[in-house]
Amino acid sequence: MKDLLAGKVVVLTGVTGFIGEQILWKMLTELPDTTPALLVRPKGSTSARDRVVTLLKKKIFTEVREAAGGAEQLLEARIRVIEGDLPRVPALPGDLDVVLHCAGDVSFDPPIDQAFRTNTIGTRALMEQMLAAVTDADGQRTKIPHYVHISTAYTAGRRRGAIREAAHEHDIDPQAETERGMALLELVESQSRTAEQLTKLRKEAEREHRQAGYLTTAADTERRRKEWVQRKLVEAGTERARSLGWTDVYTFTKALGEKVVAEVGKDIRVSIVRPAIVESSWKHPYPGWIEGFKMAEPLILAYGKGQLPEFPASPDSVVDIVPCDYVVNAILAVCATEPEVGTPVYYHSNSGARNPLTFRDLYAHVREYFLAHPFEGGARGAAALPEWNFPGAASVERLLFTSERAASLADRAVSLVPRSKLTRKMAQELDRTTKELSFLRRYLSLYNEYGQSELHFVDDNTLALHQSLHPDDVDAFAFDSAAYDWRTYLQDVHCPSITAPVRRMETLRRRRGQRPTTYRDLSRDGAAGGGKGVLAAFDLDGTVMTTNVVETYLWARLPELGPLSRAREVGDIARRLPGWLSAERRDRGTFLRSVYRRYAGADLAALEEFVDTAMAPSILERVSPDAVRRIREHRDAGHTCVLLTGVVRPLTRPLEPLFDVVVAADLATDAAGRCTGFLTGPPMVGESRSAWLRHYAASHGIDLQASHAYADSHVDLPMLSAVGNPVAVSPDVGLMRAASQRQWSVVEWRAAAQLPRLSLPARR
Structure with missing residues (x-):
């Protein structure tokens, strides 16, 4: 691997994201003769370069940073920084060899305009700048670059059965769909400003804030208007995606992004990597490494806290989890290949093909972990773990609807009860319940179809690539998903990793007490x-x-x-x-x-x-x-x-x-x-x-x-x-x-x- 990528300049997007960060770490630690060129946007007054320096100060880079003498020295010695953003991509270096596009909107339910801006418009802009960088003044190519696109296995949408490592067949025009999707922003903004809609929002704000005054009500009305716009754009994206056969706007625009890649990259080398559900690392940089919460973590944590009474999944459906380091290793192995010009090669990075994990197995492992390692309880003790029976989506929906209705009626009653300490306690309990129901509504809506999918991602190309690794590279770059067992991964690696920060925060909160700090000690003020x-x-x-x-x-x-x-x-x-x-x-x-x-x-x-x-x-x-x-x-x-x-x-x-x-x-x-x-x-x-x-x-x-x-x-x-x-x-x-x-x-x-x-x- 080192030899295949030696001397190569790899332009990398999304380095501040979960996968991108580990890719950079891997390149700096295992590929000493490869130059990463990072496309990073400035953030506020912080330049792109300063953001990279901050990134290099993270724990994951400790060893390589100290060896270089510090974050600044590491950057100067090994890294190029390109300040820019998607879709406003600046000129890229002419000596690039590989463009590795990891950036993208990974939320399942972004507003439709945001999803298109990132996943189709941004992809096209990046590829066009890549082609411009390797084209001379006479319009001749100075080299044939390799474009590696990180997509998702779920671009397959609502298909069933075996999903091949190939392009998905559909006749949707990405350009036309993007233009119409972007136009919805102006349309929904206009709808939000009609007299009828503003009247409705103002009356909602007045019911809550009328006593506080007109300006408070006006500010809340505008907040509600903006939230309404975002909600409608999310709904528009979801419904458009489902009307065309995808689960959500994320997978829909990712699928269109793949088609953009095939169109723009018809005379260069193109590879498309489709990870499934990416979770914490199995081995590198250390077992359980993860940045932020991904798809499964909120559900696992909610279950451990007793807040997830059921889940609308089919017990025998496969939840296709793959450790992050296996995804990163597969991506870098793909970067080292030389696919035929004009013929994209697809790779599935997943576990379901040869090491399947069903939802019932996931539930059993997570339950066993929390029975052995419960969250420390507060005044009410440790949470009771729900027992799932997998009754089906319809039953879970009925339970949720009934609970939401009861909470709404209780909220009306609390608003009419005279003020007292008991009333406040009742309201706090009700707010806690409402928050949990909102969490359930959001996540059950997002993951309902994933929990009942009948997809089987074939990974023949990925397995063949793994088997082609040089024996010296296997330890550092392996990505065979059949090499680990789920009980060890979930109970000894993943669950301890994602619960550790939550446990630390709860311990700190107990030490400090629950009261926020606006009630200050005044003894020193005089x-x-x-x-x-x-x-x-x-x-x-x-x-x-x-x-x-x-x-x-x-x-x-x-x-x-x-x-x-x-x-x-x-x-x-x-x-x-x-x-x-x-x-x-x-x-x-x-x-x-x-x-x-x-x-x-x-x-x-x-x-x-x-x-x-x-x-x-x-x-x-x-x-x-x-x-x-x-x-x-x-x-x-x-x-x-x-x-x-x-x-x-x-x-x-x-x-x-x-x-x-x-x-x-x-x-x-x-x-x-x-x-x-x-x-x-x-x-x-x-x-x-x-x-x-x-x-x-x-x-x-x-x-x-x-x-x-x-x-x-x-x-x-x-x-x-x-x-x-x-x-x-x-x-x-x-x-x-x-x-x-x-x-x-x-x-x-x-x-x-x-x-x-x-x-x-x-x-x-």
Whole structure:
């Protein structure tokens, strides 16, 4: 092998991918006289060269890197870097001998435009640049290059039976299909912007975020629009592929890519390698080497965690797994061949032909591994491993549909239940279940047909190539898939390899605890003025204080009324309460204005005096001691403490000593000092709070990224999003879910309601 590839320049794409990385490692360690020329795209501000240097610092390259004196030295001595991308391929070196195309979209369900851009357009562009590189000014070829194309065995699509190592017969025009597939992007984008579609998406966003404000709703509407576009492009690709006989757009565009290769490469040497399901290495660079999760890993891990109750596979269908190093060895052996010009040679890299593994065998080996080596359980102990009966795809689909329906109904119920610690626990359990169901839906949809395929990939060409290896090359370059047994591979090599990082992460998570880090230790912030330029913003109702605006209104209003008037006032409040709650769900500002209209006629000065002399104890009784402790920690750290509330200002007077700034609703008065029932300005709710924070920060030299905010309601999402250290305090379900998605701290602050909820301050 060394002699056959000695002195050759091999242009390699996809080197930052799973297979490409090991190909580069193999070339650097076993092919000392071969020059890899790597086509790498820059990423952000990182150049292609710097990306390769970073790649060479990985563990797999340790030995060869240290022998060269470092990553930079290794690159200078052995590697060429070509900065470019697919399909924008730059000029390739004129001395190239082999172009090894490993890059490609390996997701089974990419958007249709992305699949075509990578697998057909990119392939054509690469081959055209290769031909240009070996063509002189007179249009004559300076050499005949060897183009090696890495495809997939599943380009066979929905065929059954034996699949030969040959071109698949079909009459689909790759160019026409590519043009129409790419045109779908503009079509779907246009559909997403119609009034009907935008209205639907906006209403969905409003149901979730209406209270938080228009900008929050608008941002979520646009997020939903983009997701809708991606989802429709994925659906379009899947349906187009299945309408023509392929399982998904990945295998469909890969098949068209093969046809492009045959067309463009009609007068050069062409080889096409079709790996099956590529998993961790059997031997090189070490047993179990793998980068990222491939096809089988998510399913194996989900089973080990008890999250995969069944799988819609035929128990006797072959799951055609092949170790990565065997694929790499086969590819490099193909690179060393010299196929006849104009006659592509196909190679299947798989195990099913001579060392078949059925789904039932895979299940048995994986189950046996996890029974012996279970994931460490948390509070609920180790997960129970499901027992698969392989009931068929229809039964699994019915089970999944029923579970999804039950979860949807439960989610509606949780949204209507009053907020409590129990409600949050129920919502968390429901979210966990919904996440697991979404995982099952996605993967069962993707792998359903693979689990029931009846394909048999013939590998005669590959076996013959293996048998042609020089005896000295067998140890380093063997790729006979009959040379290993599945029990050893799965239980001693593959499963330990893919579960190890998960186990390490879970151990680290247990050591650190589950709480994210936005609830910071403030003890060091006050040292040497470290707290300057930092604020801590607190919501009032439900955060600092266990009360609400209706309750505080009744505290202020009822003591001045006689028994009959009190009964009449409470009755009127009860009658209006359903409407107010409905208004609050739509717009909290409207709700507050409705309540504050009832202050009409009140003497503001008398109200303030009543708060100071009679209500203050009742208010302070309901201040959470955890909140007071945290406020004092911020003040000790030198932070500016701000109370942001929609409560009327008189009711915040007992809390003023705790805060540097109090922003509250101001009641408008007439010339006699009596409340008109209106406010002097809009109440401070939703996006008004984040706007106030940004303005205050700009005016007072505050660093919002270093600042803190505490709130309990989804309506406060904009305020929390405005700072670098947001904390959800005993949150409602909406905020709890948002905090979980954003990795914010969630804390439970104890209430301190020593008085009965309906006790009233006595007027003195």
